[in-house]
Amino acid sequence: MNSTHPLARQVRGPVLAPADDGYAAETAAFQAGLEQRPDLVVGALDADDVRAAVRHAAARGMPVRVQATGHGVPAASEGGLLINTRRMDGVRVDPAARTVRVQAGARWEQVIAAAAPHGLAPLNGSAPHSGVVGYTLGGGLGLLARQFGYAADHVRALDLVTADGEPRHVTAREEPELFWALRGGRSGFGAVTGLEVGLVPVPRLYGGTLAFDGALLADVLRAYRDWTAGGLPDELTSSVMAIVYPDIPALPEPLRGRHVVQVRVAYTGDAAEGERLVEPLRTVGPRITEKLGDMPYTESPTIHADPTDPHPYTGTNMLLSDLDLAAVTEFAEQGGPGAEFFSVVQLQQLGGALARPPRDGNAVGHRDARYSLSVLSVAAQPEEAAARAFHGRLEEPLKPWAVGRFLNFLFGAVDPGRLREAYEPETWRRLEELREAYDPSGLFRTEAATGS
Structure with missing residues (x-):
């Protein structure tokens, strides 16, 4: 059953506490050996649900994690609030622009199927059942990588909710610093609700x-x-x-x-x-x-x-x-x-x-x-x-x-030392400064903040 938690009145998706039916299924991840035990999990249906969940957590000092498919959950966790975005799985291809717009829970297999009728392909990895957003925010090293580069190189725009509970549309012209950081910097900046990324002409x-x-x-x-x-x-x-x-x-x-x-x-x-x-x-x-x-x-x-x-x-x-x-x-x-x-x-x-x-x-x-x-x-x-x-x-x-x-x-x-090794020292310094600027209270400073 759905939790009687007050947050349930502010979101359309399920809101579950550990004692509620469905909690285990809502927190389960593809990476099955690492258990998520949040105090509260929100099964978001749209960006408004994500915004309400982030505002609720921020008001109470609860750390926030985000999960779609759970292929990339970095560590087991206790407490806080988990936003499960798997129901947000919309995919829309623009064949003329050679782009695809996805919601936070979309999987690569959906994009492959939607792009193929137009003679296009995404820069997905080897596991098509993994999530588009987490993979891309981490860089994205795919089947066509040597020809087209990282998936992150082809991102055109992102929508996310930052720690202040406000939605932001991020592009190279709007929020350029955040645009730089999200493409490869992965976590600690907010909850991504949508992503626009380029497709390539590979039928x-x-x-x-x-x-x-x-x-x-x-x-x-x-x-x-x-x-x-x-x-x-x-x-x-x-x-x-x-x-x-x-x-x-x-x-x-x-x-x-x-x-x-x-x-x-x-x-x-x-x-x-x-x-x-x-x-x-x-x-x-x-x-x-x-x-x-x-x-x-x-x-x-x-x-x-x-x-x-x-x-x-x-x-x-x-x-x-x-x-x-x-x-x-x-x-x-x-x-x-x-x-x-x-x-x-x-x-x-x-x-x-x-x-x-x-x-x-x-x-x-x-x-x-x-x-x-x-x-x-x-x-x-x-x-x-x-x-x-x-x-x-x-x-x-x-x-x-x-x-x-x-x-x-x-x-x-x-x-943290191993995470730092994914970046050159100057890149890491810049990422940390931007995390501090966009999330000064550390709401999203958890390793699982943008799991795929």
């Missing part, structure tokens, strides 16, 4: 995966280093994933229970040229599976085939200035068979458009990084500290090449 691509046995891990990584150092076109974005697949019927038989190394490719040029570009990787050795070909952009989520069911996980990443083969191979091997936690290791080439900031700039950091190396481990809340310590040991040999971190790939309990 199809050549892509898919080549999967090798884990015994070839070092060979695949060597080939990937040489391949990506050889002047690949910006139209090709790729990554390597290493995983020990569980032995379950839901997986294709060739992958079950095996240590597998997959190269994932997305290329917007023609299929014949894509075949030519990928050919050097085939010389590594026999493939367990190979699924490469021309596809409509609507099928691009099959390239990564990210899991769609909520599960507990924590993870981190490093941005690297160069690819030291021995150190990266050791990192991947330690996350493979016999690892302390079931883990997924991913290495991704950066560069191209990612290295070129938009004309008006934004807060996305470390554009000079050449690679991103990530590890994600399945770990529920009691195991999270041990998983983080495991990740720290994996990272140690790579520190000489580390230039920072990427915000979207920091999961779990993230200490």
